[in-house]
Amino acid sequence: MVADLETLKQSIVAARRMVRSKWAAADSWFKLSCMNHSAAHKRFTSALEAAGQPNLLEEVVLGLLIAYISGAAGGAAAGAMKKGVDKLKNEVLKGAFTDANKDFVKALVKLGAGALVKEPKKGGVLNDPFRYYLEISAVLTDEREVLDSALDAMEDRATKAGPSDVITELPDQILERALPDSFIEQAKEPVQSETQYLTSMWKTWLRTYGYTLARVSNVNNNVGPRPSYRYEVRDNVSGKFRDVIRSQAESCGQNPDTWFAEANIAKEAAQKQLSDLAKPSE
Numbered sequence: 001m002v003a004d005l006e007t008l009k010q011s012i013v014a015a016r017r018m019v020r021s022k023w024a025a026a027d028s029w030f031k032l033s034c035m036n037h038s039a040a041h042k043r044f045t046s047a048l049e050a051a052g053q054p055n056l057l058e059e060v061v062l063g064l065l066i067a068y069i070s071g072a073a074g075g076a077a078a079g080a081m082k083k084g085v086d087k088l089k090n091e092v093l094k095g096a097f098t099d100a101n102k103d104f105v106k107a108l109v110k111l112g113a114g115a116l117v118k119e120p121k122k123g124g125v126l127n128d129p130f131r132y133y134l135e136i137s138a139v140l141t142d143e144r145e146v147l148d149s150a151l152d153a154m155e156d157r158a159t160k161a162g163p164s165d166v167i168t169e170l171p172d173q174i175l176e177r178a179l180p181d182s183f184i185e186q187a188k189e190p191v192q193s194e195t196q197y198l199t200s201m202w203k204t205w206l207r208t209y210g211y212t213l214a215r216v217s218n219v220n221n222n223v224g225p226r227p228s229y230r231y232e233v234r235d236n237v238s239g240k241f242r243d244v245i246r247s248q249a250e251s252c253g254q255n256p257d258t259w260f261a262e263a264n265i266a267k268e269a270a271q272k273q274l275s276d277l278a279k280p281s282e
Contacts, residue, residue, distance in 0.1 A: 008163045011170035012151050018175050023144045027137055038148025040197035041129060044205075047248060051241045053209070100157050100168050104150040105174065107143070111158045197254040202248055203262045204276035210237045211270045213277075231277055233270045237263050 151171060158167065214234040237245060237260060249256040 005163050008167065008170065009155065010159050011172045012155055014172040015151060015175050016148065019144060019147055023140060029191060030136045030140070031133050034129045034136075036192060036194040037197045038129040039194045040201060043198055044201045047244055048205075050210065051244050053236065054065055055239060080115055100150075100154040101169060101171075101174070104147070104154055104171055107147040107150040108174070138256075185208055196250070198253060199245075199252050199259075202245065202259060206237065206245070206259060206262040207265040209266060210260075211235055211267035213270045213273045231274055233267065 154167060154171065212234050214229055215229050215231055218230055219226045242260075245259060246256040249259045
């Protein structure tokens, strides 16, 4: 039990300082991740547009950012959540904490978790990763404010009833054993660089659009008023565009051949589509 109000107030000040420091680190982590993704996205789309190639991967490309953020953050927290934070949750369920501590711990467990499941709103955010960051930042801010409110309520209750009747453990002590295992610790994961994002975008494009099934009109075939069609596998990574891809790979410090190998996935898919079309319908 906590003996005096002044000790509790000092602990609350320390807890707020700790939370704000962790929050700022996580927010900066998300921001830099989104800025690097945005810069890579601009390089990627500019190269495609200059070459007249299809850019139909907006949701997939943003998905690379979401998957990385969720993967890095979730991966860092997955094992830990089964330790410290889960332990706190169990202590809440078992009644080891008073109501004031329970409210604080419940808010703490959620801190940063909302950002991991944040789905981008439809519209311009698909073309602007930085707007996605702003949405994540708003979620983090809301969750931090909930935690601040829990600390306010703890202090108010202790002022009226006395700290020994309100809490069983000082909030900064709870934070010291919980934060290392919380979602907000994702800020310690390395931020993916612009070239890493760019590499992922190009490899995704190559394995999706490197080769495509194209419908070609048979002109002057004299079989009626409407033209007939044939299908063929189209190579989208040849000619001058191949030089563009090679240059992009080299700018990322990558071997261009490993990039072009990704297109074989698209080639096999297109060839299978062509083969399926050639089969007689049942």
